[in-house]
Amino acid sequence: MKRILAPINAETKRRRIAEFERRCREAGIPMTDQRRIVVEAVLDMHCHPTADQVYASSQVRRARISRATVYRSLESLVMLGVITKACHPGDVVRYDARLEPHHHLVCLECGEVVDIADPSITMTRLPDMSVFGFEVRDCRMQLRGVCRRCRRKEKKR
Amino acid sequence: MKRILAPINAETKRRRIAEFERRCREAGIPMTDQRRIVVEAVLDMHCHPTADQVYASSQVRRARISRATVYRSLESLVMLGVITKACHPGDVVRYDARLEPHHHLVCLECGEVVDIADPSITMTRLPDMSVFGFEVRDCRMQLRGVCRRCRRKEKKR
DNA sequence: ATACGTGCAAAGCGTTTGCATTTCT
DNA sequence: AGAAATGCAAACGCTTTGCACGTAT
Secondary structure, eight states: OOEEOOOOOHHHHHHHHHHHHHHHHHHTOOOOHHHHHHHHHHHHSOSOOBHHHHHHHHHHTTOOOOHHHHHHHHHHHHHTTSSEEOOBSSSSOBEEOOOSSOEEEEETTTOOEEEEEOGGGOOSSOOOOGGGTOEEEEEEEEEEEEOHHHHHHHHHO | OOEEOOOOOHHHHHHHHHHHHHHHHHHTOOOOHHHHHHHHHHHHSOSOOBHHHHHHHHHHTTOOOOHHHHHHHHHHHHHTTSSEEOOBSSSSOBEEOOOSSOEEEEETTTOOEEEEEOGGGOOSSOOOOGGGTOEEEEEEEEEEEEOHHHHHHHHHO
16 A cells, blocks of 8 residues: 655644653753744654745744754754654755655655655564664665656656 | 675776766767766765765866866766766765665764665565656665764764 | 853855856767 | 857855854753
8 A cells, every 4th residue: 555645643743742842851952932833843844844944934834933043953853863854865955754664756857755655665674784883773765766747847858 | 695885896887988978979968078087986986976076086086177067067977867866864965876776874973875785675676656656767775874983972972 | 040042144165157268079 | 160068256055153142941
């Protein structure tokens, strides 16, 4: 059952925010309005937003936060392990709020990345890379190719 | 048999350069000294060089080429399908000269990416994603975690 | 009270681009 | 000869940083 992953639902969102608050307390990092704005925004946006997209989304909500703080907050979220940096082919940093195992369809033309679930390519156990002194924390399949929209464009030419 | 992939050997390099020249001819793109400099440099550098690293390497060889041309040549190599853009977590574009199937160990601390071969996680057939209108061209496993060097640093703290 | 976070604007850095000149086919 | 690539320098866009001020613990 391949499927494109739906946005993070309300319940998961609540749980993730609680998790974030817990980690802040553990790390002795103060909970500020701004950090809350950023976590909420990231969890609401599906598919690997850039820092600027997170900022734009916070502006739509009329939240009081500056662009610099968005960048700083995102970095602290990564440090706390609440989100990760997504591996993209482009030159802009993108973030991934989805921590559960999933895979990526990467379009080599437009750079778009889509989250998918496909048990047939999901590993039940993380491969052991200790031979290389490497500790594996997660494992994603990157399926690179051309998306529907870009294939249409190619045909027109 | 997991193993870290060795640099591209002399024979493969010759073959890849010939391939590049053929594709240039087909596409009606002139073969210039500069483009030759860039292909050679990329094939000699293992592990996902940035445009600037390619430029630096060309300077070491005392080749006559400007930084802008390195950027432009790399893009044309990607367009011709001679190399691909690597999917990295960072904010700098990195290129991948290795076209044969392989996988990546990505360090979430330092961003380093290592090419590995591991038949146990190599798929003999590309998964079918046509349900999504997506045409898969290649498929890589991304094993994300912490490398030996960064684990040492963490322990010290 | 103090350490840390924030906002603003400026700096930094990788990358792209306009234009005159050179080089390839 | 004509089209395309190159080099240079300036422009551009994303990200980081220094500093004065505000806020959480």
